[in-house]
Amino acid sequence: xxxxxxxxxxxxxxxxxxxxxxxxxxxxxxxxxxxxxxxxxxxxxxxxxxxxxxxxxxxxxxxxxxxxxxxxxxxxxxxxxxxxxxxxxxxxxxxxxxxxxxxxxxxxxxxxxxxxxxxxxxxxxxxxxxxxxxxxxxxxxxxxxxxxxxxxxxxxxxxxxxxxxxxxxxxxxxxxxxxxxxxxxxxxxxxxxxxxxxxxxxxxxxxxxxxxxxxxxxxxxxxxxxxxxxxxxxxxxxxxxxxxxxxxxxxxxxxxxxxxxxxxxxxxxxxxxxxxxxxxxxxxxxxxxxxxxxxxxxxxxxxxxxxxxxxxxxxxxxxxxxxxxxxxxxxxxxxxxxxx
Amino acid sequence: xxxxxxxxxxxxxxxxxxxxxxxxxxxxxxxxxxxxxxxxxxxxxxxxxxxxxxxxxxxxxxxxxxxxxxxxxxxxxxxxxxxxxxxxxxxxxxxxxxxxxxxxxxxxxxxxxxxxxxxxxxxxxxxxxxxxxxxxxxxxxxxxxxxxxxxxxxxxxxxxxxxxxxxxxxxxxxxxxxxxxxxxxxxxxxxxxxxxxxxxxxxxxxxxxxxxxxxxxxxxxxxxxxxxxxxxxxxxxxxxxxxxxxxxxxxxxxxxxxxxxxxxxxxxxxxxxxxxxxxxxxxxxxxx
Numbered sequence: 001x002x003x004x005x006x007x008x009x010x011x012x013x014x015x016x017x018x019x020x021x022x023x024x025x026x027x028x029x030x031x032x033x034x035x036x037x038x039x040x041x042x043x044x045x046x047x048x049x050x051x052x053x054x055x056x057x058x059x060x061x062x063x064x065x066x067x068x069x070x071x072x073x074x075x076x077x078x079x080x081x082x083x084x085x086x087x088x089x090x091x092x093x094x095x096x097x098x099x100x101x102x103x104x105x106x107x108x109x110x111x112x113x114x115x116x117x118x119x120x121x122x123x124x125x126x127x128x129x130x131x132x133x134x135x136x137x138x139x140x141x142x143x144x145x146x147x148x149x150x151x152x153x154x155x156x157x158x159x160x161x162x163x164x165x166x167x168x169x170x171x172x173x174x175x176x177x178x179x180x181x182x183x184x185x186x187x188x189x190x191x192x193x194x195x196x197x198x199x200x201x202x203x204x205x206x207x208x209x210x211x212x213x214x215x216x217x218x219x220x221x222x223x224x225x226x227x228x229x230x231x232x233x234x235x236x237x238x239x240x241x242x243x244x245x246x247x248x249x250x251x252x253x254x255x256x257x258x259x260x261x262x263x264x265x266x267x268x269x270x271x272x273x274x275x276x277x278x279x280x281x282x283x284x285x286x287x288x289x290x291x292x293x294x295x296x297x298x299x300x301x302x303x304x305x306x307x308x309x310x311x312x313x314x315x316x317x318x319x320x321x322x323x324x325x326x327x328x329x330x331x332x333x334x335x336x337x338x339x340x
Numbered sequence: 341x342x343x344x345x346x347x348x349x350x351x352x353x354x355x356x357x358x359x360x361x362x363x364x365x366x367x368x369x370x371x372x373x374x375x376x377x378x379x380x381x382x383x384x385x386x387x388x389x390x391x392x393x394x395x396x397x398x399x400x401x402x403x404x405x406x407x408x409x410x411x412x413x414x415x416x417x418x419x420x421x422x423x424x425x426x427x428x429x430x431x432x433x434x435x436x437x438x439x440x441x442x443x444x445x446x447x448x449x450x451x452x453x454x455x456x457x458x459x460x461x462x463x464x465x466x467x468x469x470x471x472x473x474x475x476x477x478x479x480x481x482x483x484x485x486x487x488x489x490x491x492x493x494x495x496x497x498x499x500x501x502x503x504x505x506x507x508x509x510x511x512x513x514x515x516x517x518x519x520x521x522x523x524x525x526x527x528x529x530x531x532x533x534x535x536x537x538x539x540x541x542x543x544x545x546x547x548x549x550x551x552x553x554x555x556x557x558x559x560x561x562x563x564x565x566x567x568x569x570x571x572x573x574x575x576x577x578x579x580x581x582x583x584x585x586x587x588x589x590x591x592x593x594x595x596x597x598x599x600x601x602x603x604x605x606x607x608x609x610x611x612x613x614x615x616x617x618x619x620x621x622x623x624x625x626x627x628x
Contacts, residue, residue: 025523036430038444041444043495047462235352236356264456266555320453325450328449
């Protein structure tokens with residue numbers, strides 16, 4: 001209805017029209033915004049659904065056997081997930097084993113030890129490390145670190161800790177401690193290996209874990225720390241007995257966040273894993289991970305192989321989703337404690 | 341008593357020493373990685389990198405990869421920015437304390453660190469495979485598909501920063517506008533988003549920094565192309581994808597070109613994160 005020329009519409013009608021139009025606009029706008037937010041949900045569900053759908057053929061053909069089979073034989077069209085799954089888990093565990101203590105040290109240094117003027121530049125530098133694209137880590141690993149490792153670290157490891165030393169003489173440690181010889185025994189001549197991939201991953205996730213840890217350490221009430229100092233505690237005792245117990249859940253959350261990153265990382269590990277589809281107990285032998293297998297084989301794969309790669313991606317997605325879920329739940333507990 | 345005191349002091353020294361050592365180790369690896377990227381990258385820089393294409397092999401350059409990267413990143417950001425800002429506005433303004441809002445916020449944080457290679461396979465399934473039917477059989481990888489994959493990676497970054505920045509806007513601003521009878525959609529679009537503008541721009545820049553180094557999601561979406569491609573429906577190469585391809589190549593000339601590409605990408609990413617910090621700090625000053 002438009003106002004007729006020459007007459008003046010009563011203001012109440014205009015107002016009513018206007019408020020009705022506003023209400024409609026409001027509702028449309030709200031739906032539009034909600035639709036955008038729901039895309040986040042759709043992306044997660046879609047990623048899970050698409051990989052499950054793509055992997056249905058592999059799951060149907062191999063069933064549960066897919067998870068425990070070490071076969072990966074495109075010639076005979078037989079595939080199993082165990083070798084990449086093993087590589088993914090072991091590289092991530094090595095990464096955590098190195099990254100957690102180092103990150104804890106960095107967070108401790110930045111929140112308790114360092115002089116205040118040094119804290120901001122050092123923490124920005126560490127955060128810079130988090131911004132470097134993962135493919136740069138991969139290149140550095142491939143061209144710089146793996147050769148360095150093969151020349152300087154690996155010979156020492158194989159001759160002192162491995163069961164296949166170059167001179168044939170087993171060290172005392174290998175003769176007396178079970179398994180260690182198998183872990184470090186290798187006659188593979190190059191640096192690329194599960195251990196190197198774990199180290200590169202560790203360097204990559206250190207900035208993530210340490211920045212989460214530093215943030216949660218700063219949420220500890222000063223009152224609490226000062227009380228402990230007043231009773232005569234040392235800095236270490238305050239950190240270990242006051243700060244860490246107070247933030248335990250969030251620290252574990254930060255660690256799981258790093259684990260989630262490590263599990264799903266592709267480019268940092270693809271170059272340094274050596275891409276061997278065989279299972280070896282030795283950390284110095286080449287291996288593969290789920291992400292590396294997909295990156296290397298997907299473009300040339302077809303049929304059942306492609307489906308198996310999709311199935312691998314589904315496994316990876318589900319596992320990282322669960323790990324990240326735990327991480328976020330743990331971190332949320334601390335936010336709640338703060339009353340946020 | 342004295343022995344106990346001494347033991348505690350030694351423990352403290354050792355712990356403080358180890359924590360300093362851990363920081364030094366972290367910084368040393370940062371310096372090592374950056375140093376090698378700079379050294380090898382600068383050594384490999386030459387004008388033909390920017391003028392020749394990858395089809396020329398060892399005598400070629402990276403021009404098509406750079407153009408491809410720009411186009412794919414632009415598509416990614418162009419898709420993710422409006423969606424991400426609106427979704428973030430919904431979280432902050434409409435669903436701040438609701439159950440659905442909390443769950444979406446939570447899932448967004450998970451999407452933030454979801455494995456990017458799975459995102460690549462997802463886009464492969466929903467974009468590349470269906471459009472293959474249109475091109476009569478040949479797998480239709482495209483720069484556009486790559487852009488969508490990158491958009492999905494940029495989206496959670498933008499959603500999160502928009503959400504956080506909008507929640508920082510003082511509620512007196514909302515109350516003042518609402519008391520003047522401004523409808524809420526106008527309040528959100530014209531007042532709140534404008535007030536949080538520099539924070540949102542920071543988020544977009546961070547998202548751009550994040551996606552410009554992504555490789556895994558591009559392998560099965562944009563795929564790569566040795567010739568110059570500017571049409572988004574063609575296969576398109578990108579710097580990270582060329583770095584991946586050249587680093588795997590046995591030739592030394594290829595390796596140095598990969599380093600040059602790595603140098604360009606790293607500089608771009610570092611400048612972006614520096615720039616985003618500047619935007620944020622400048623805004624802080626202007627509020628005071």
